[in-house]
Amino acid sequence: xxxxxxxxxxxxxxxxxxxxxxxxxxxxxxxxxxxxxxxxxxxxxxxxxxxxxxxxxxxxxxxxxxxxxxxxxxxxxxxxxxxxxxxxxxxxxxxxxxxxxxxxxxxxxxxxxxxxxxxxxxxxxxxxxxxxxxxxxxxxxxxxxxxxxxxxxxxxxxxxxxxxxxxxxxxxxxxxxxxxxxxxxxxxxxxxxxxxxxxxxxxxxxxxxxxxxxxxxxxxxxxxxxxxxxxxxxxxxxxxxxxxxxxxxxxxxxxxxxxxxxxxxxxxxxxxxxxxxxxxxxxxxxxxxxxxxxxxxxxxxxxxxxxxxxxxxxxxxxxxxxxxxxxxxxxxxxxxxxxxxxxxxxxxxxxxxxxxxxxxxxxxxxxxxxxxxxxxxxxxxxxxxxxxxxxxxxxxxxxxxxxxxxxx
Amino acid sequence: xxxxxxxxxxxxxxxxxxxxxxxxxxxxxxxxxxxxxxxxxxxxxxxxxxxxxxxxxxxxxxxxxxxxxxxxxxxxxxxxxxxxxxxxxxxxxxxxxxxxxxxxxxxxxxxxxxxxxxxxxxxxxxxxxxxxxxxxxxxxxxxxxxxxxxxxxxxxxxxxxxxxxxxxxxxxxxxxxxxxxxxxxxxxxxxxxxxxxxxxxxxxxxxxxxxxxxxxxxxxxxxxxxx
Numbered sequence: 001x002x003x004x005x006x007x008x009x010x011x012x013x014x015x016x017x018x019x020x021x022x023x024x025x026x027x028x029x030x031x032x033x034x035x036x037x038x039x040x041x042x043x044x045x046x047x048x049x050x051x052x053x054x055x056x057x058x059x060x061x062x063x064x065x066x067x068x069x070x071x072x073x074x075x076x077x078x079x080x081x082x083x084x085x086x087x088x089x090x091x092x093x094x095x096x097x098x099x100x101x102x103x104x105x106x107x108x109x110x111x112x113x114x115x116x117x118x119x120x121x122x123x124x125x126x127x128x129x130x131x132x133x134x135x136x137x138x139x140x141x142x143x144x145x146x147x148x149x150x151x152x153x154x155x156x157x158x159x160x161x162x163x164x165x166x167x168x169x170x171x172x173x174x175x176x177x178x179x180x181x182x183x184x185x186x187x188x189x190x191x192x193x194x195x196x197x198x199x200x201x202x203x204x205x206x207x208x209x210x211x212x213x214x215x216x217x218x219x220x221x222x223x224x225x226x227x228x229x230x231x232x233x234x235x236x237x238x239x240x241x242x243x244x245x246x247x248x249x250x251x252x253x254x255x256x257x258x259x260x261x262x263x264x265x266x267x268x269x270x271x272x273x274x275x276x277x278x279x280x281x282x283x284x285x286x287x288x289x290x291x292x293x294x295x296x297x298x299x300x301x302x303x304x305x306x307x308x309x310x311x312x313x314x315x316x317x318x319x320x321x322x323x324x325x326x327x328x329x330x331x332x333x334x335x336x337x338x339x340x341x342x343x344x345x346x347x348x349x350x351x352x353x354x355x356x357x358x359x360x361x362x363x364x365x366x367x368x369x370x371x372x373x374x375x376x377x378x379x380x381x382x383x384x385x386x387x388x389x390x391x392x393x394x395x396x397x398x399x400x401x402x403x404x405x406x407x408x
Numbered sequence: 409x410x411x412x413x414x415x416x417x418x419x420x421x422x423x424x425x426x427x428x429x430x431x432x433x434x435x436x437x438x439x440x441x442x443x444x445x446x447x448x449x450x451x452x453x454x455x456x457x458x459x460x461x462x463x464x465x466x467x468x469x470x471x472x473x474x475x476x477x478x479x480x481x482x483x484x485x486x487x488x489x490x491x492x493x494x495x496x497x498x499x500x501x502x503x504x505x506x507x508x509x510x511x512x513x514x515x516x517x518x519x520x521x522x523x524x525x526x527x528x529x530x531x532x533x534x535x536x537x538x539x540x541x542x543x544x545x546x547x548x549x550x551x552x553x554x555x556x557x558x559x560x561x562x563x564x565x566x567x568x569x570x571x572x573x574x575x576x577x578x579x580x581x582x583x584x585x586x587x588x589x590x591x592x593x594x595x596x597x598x599x600x601x602x603x604x605x606x607x608x609x610x611x612x613x614x615x616x617x618x619x620x621x622x623x624x625x626x627x628x629x630x631x632x633x634x635x
């Protein structure tokens with residue numbers, strides 16, 4: 001095998017310019033793919049992370065039926081025991097309770113529909129990104145009270161500002177309508193329409209009291225230590241929590257949009273990968289066929305000396321693999337260096353910040369390279385090399401020694 | 409003991425609509441240790457016969473045994489293995505693998521035979537010294553003259569101790585002095601090693617060196633002269 005590697009390597013450099021040009025084309029292609037994949041991975045991590053932690057959390061646990069009905073009658077009446085259990089799970093970083101209800105927000109000058117969330121102020125600050133979206137005023141105080149955070153779009157519709165009074169109205173568990181007065185303590189701006197135009201956040205204790213929920217909540221929300229481990233965490237919880245009582249949902253179960261974006265971006269990367277590999281491998285095939293044409297007599301000589309057809313086949317295939325490995329390794333190093341640098345400094349796309357915030361993206365993207373991505377690109381290049389190498393290898397193996405030795 | 413037993417070999421080629429008889433009922437027996445020259449004008453059939461003896465081509469009819477092996481019963485892989493283990497070749501030109509040094513070219517066949525690195529490199533150096541090229545061991549073919557390349561080819565052919573060395577016009581691209589040196593070398597090695605040589609040539613110097621001269625014309629052996 002070593003002799004074929006040595007022969008292959010030296011044969012490649014018989015025409016250094018030709019091999020160098022092919023290697024450069026390969027390296028640029030692979031480097032571009034590495035960078036594109038890392039960019040995609042970086043912003044998809046952002047999108048998925050931001051999407052999950054903006055509001056949904058990594059995992060939500062409801063009483064059976066709540067996800068379908070969204071009625072307070074399907075709430076969790078005594079959450080303490082299950083919260084204690086969840087806090088003991090290794091993959092869980094934070095556990096928060098919420099009371100969620102649709103209602104109406106009214107001020108002296110207007111009214112509008114609202115998603116009303118009762119949250120634990122300090123726990124929520126650690127679990128979600130809601131506190132980071134504060135554009136004016138302050139986050140809910142630990143002691144609670146009649147404090148209200150409003151999405152800035154909703155505040156505009158109500159014509160209210162910090163310190164103004166707002167009345168929230170919603171159905172109680174028993175179906176009766178209840179209202180409560182709150183004072184605006186802060187305004188939120190996320191770039192996400194559902195939050196900015198509809199969100200009203202109040203302290204959990206106040207919401208429970210107002211809506212007659214006792215200690216009842218609608219959601220127990222988890223933040224996982226590792227976002228990639230969420231599927232495993234969900235499987236584990238589904239195995240250990242009674243499915244007749246609880247429903248355990250991951251962020252992508254609750255709203256598959258971000259996951260679908262990620263899947264689409266992944267599919268898009270595969271298409272680009274395929275196109276680049278095809279173009280580059282056409283170049284490799286051309287190089288190998290030119291080499292074959294020039295070396296017909298040499299292959300005839302080797303066959304005459306006793307090299308078997310399949311050994312010639314393997315030798316030419318090795319040459320192709322070596323060429324791709326050489327160019328691919330340079331491309332991997334080049335692409336890796338670009339990813340490393342831009343991973344540190346980030347790519348500033350703040351001029352597109354409005355559009356980005358709508359898609360849960362941040363204005364600065366940090367490309368992120370995974371071993372899986374590198375393996376996928378190099379694997380695809382090598383598979384392509386084997387495919388591109390088959391034709392010249394097959395031709396070399398089929399040469400009749402007598403005919404080949406007549407070539408000059 | 410007969411090294412080569414060829415009986416009624418026939419081979420034809422198509423050239424356009426014409427049917428060219430390259431070998432026509434060739435019968436030939438060559439003893440082990442012989443130094444044979446196949447002579448004849450271009451197109452006489454000597455290279456075709458050499459290709460048959462070298463298991464590079466198959467006759468349309470006849471029987472052929474080399475060193476006791478029936479070549480016509482072998483498939484392509486078996487013929488390749490036979491060439492590797494029993495034959496050595498010296499061609500007219502472009503004999504060497506251009507990306508390998510002289511030493512590596514000689515050692516290549518030994519490696520194909522499965523010989524260990526140290527042993528094959530040592531043997532390669534020995535045979536390069538035998539053909540007077542010890543100091544050229546690290547040179548690649550494009551750094552050597554045509555005569556030197558042919559001597560490397562001789563060293564490669566003999567290093568594996570083949571039963572039979574076949575040479576096709578080995579002096580055709582050499583000046584007369586270098587050609588004479590090469591023939592002297594092959595003749596010397598034939599006498600010393602006892603290896604059978606069959607050389608196809610129309611070079612008078614080569615023909616003069618033959619211990620057995622087989623003259624061909626129109627695909628037939630027209631004379632066979634023992635000297």
